[in-house]
Amino acid sequence: MNISNFDYELPELFIAQSPIEPRDSSRLLVLHRDTGKVEHRIFREVGEYLREGDVLVLNKSRVIPARIFAKKSTGGKAELLLLSRRDELTWECLVGGKGLRVGSLMRIVAGLEAKILEELNGSERLVQFTQPIEPYLEKVGHVPLPPYIKQPLSDPERYQTVYATQAGSAAAPTAGLHFTERLLHELQVDGVKLVYVTLHVGLDTFAPVTEKDPAQHKIHTEWCELSQLTADTINHSLENGGRVIAVGTTSVRVLETAAMENETRVSPYAGSTNLFILPGYQFKIVDALITNFHLPRSTLLMLVSAFAGREKILETYQTARQEKYRFYSFGDAMLIL
Numbered sequence: 001m002n003i004s005n006f007d008y009e010l011p012e013l014f015i016a017q018s019p020i021e022p023r024d025s026s027r028l029l030v031l032h033r034d035t036g037k038v039e040h041r042i043f044r045e046v047g048e049y050l051r052e053g054d055v056l057v058l059n060k061s062r063v064i065p066a067r068i069f070a071k072k073s074t075g076g077k078a079e080l081l082l083l084s085r086r087d088e089l090t091w092e093c094l095v096g097g098k099g100l101r102v103g104s105l106m107r108i109v110a111g112l113e114a115k116i117l118e119e120l121n122g123s124e125r126l127v128q129f130t131q132p133i134e135p136y137l138e139k140v141g142h143v144p145l146p147p148y149i150k151q152p153l154s155d156p157e158r159y160q161t162v163y164a165t166q167a168g169s170a171a172a173p174t175a176g177l178h179f180t181e182r183l184l185h186e187l188q189v190d191g192v193k194l195v196y197v198t199l200h201v202g203l204d205t206f207a208p209v210t211e212k213d214p215a216q217h218k219i220h221t222e223w224c225e226l227s228q229l230t231a232d233t234i235n236h237s238l239e240n241g242g243r244v245i246a247v248g249t250t251s252v253r254v255l256e257t258a259a260m261e262n263e264t265r266v267s268p269y270a271g272s273t274n275l276f277i278l279p280g281y282q283f284k285i286v287d288a289l290i291t292n293f294h295l296p297r298s299t300l301l302m303l304v305s306a307f308a309g310r311e312k313i314l315e316t317y318q319t320a321r322q323e324k325y326r327f328y329s330f331g332d333a334m335l336i337l
């Protein structure tokens with residue numbers, strides 16, 4: 001494989017700058033892997049492709065206001081993006097600002113400062129706060145929208161799923177943004193089982209693959225959890241002919257991580273995952289995938305290419321451009337069957 005195999009051109013006009021209202025009125029491209037057939041629908045019609053006994057797996061992680069502005073001890077501006085928590089006072093962060101080296105001090109508000117303990121990869125730093133940062137986030141933090149979104153978001157809740165309950169992500173699991181509470185209720189009435197997992201989205205959402213050989217890319221570790229109840233529901237459904245439909249690439253990674261010990265079932269799991277899914281990967285649990293349209297050269301594009309075939313995905317993306325679909329976080333959705 002070469003990184004160029006996962007490249008495609010996308011003019012900026014295709015990049016959605018704001019979410020569509022209501023959530024479930026976004027478009028839905030349905031790709032049938034077995035035949036290559038493509039259908040064009042509206043997201044609220046997704047239930048027509050699900051069956052009684054299927055399990056819909058949703059990531060309940062909630063985006064924290066992880067973008068923090070600070071001042072260096074020299075008076076210059078600095079910026080922190082919280083990525084993952086090491087302990088009560090210490091976080092891995094992306095930093096912005098000149099001269100932020102080991103020992104650099106940054107003032108956030110009165111009584112709250114941050115010190116760089118270690119330089120990690122690129123602009124990543126290990127940062128220690130003088131107090132736990134969580135109680136301050138509502139006051140000093142901002143929701144970190146992806147860099148390709150240039151317009152401010154009037155309602156920060158539109159960058160959260162309607163079922164987001166467990167705070168910890170630096171970016172939203174965006175495939176779930178299309179669901180409304182009403183749509184989820186209708187799916188349950190039709191016999192679709194809803195289960196929830198957690199994966200706190202971290203740095204890899206922001207970090208493009210730069211290695212010529214994607215297999216050499218070091219994917220960043222993220223924390224995830226799949227409960228005993230969720231495992232029992234999924235395994236019971238599989239035993240009775242139901243399908244597992246993952247909502248988003250994050251749910252895929254949790255499910256496949258939880259299936260590593262027994263390749264036909266999932267086990268309860270809580271811990272880190274660095275599972276990197278590339279073409280050639282044999283999926284153990286996931287039967288169908290709801291996902292958005294992903295950036296070129298991204299690990300997310302590689303995952304969906306592994307699921308549906310690289311050439312088929314790139315052909316489908318070309319069709320989506322011809323049909324004027326909206327791309328990326330606030331864009332339209334795909335259902336891959």
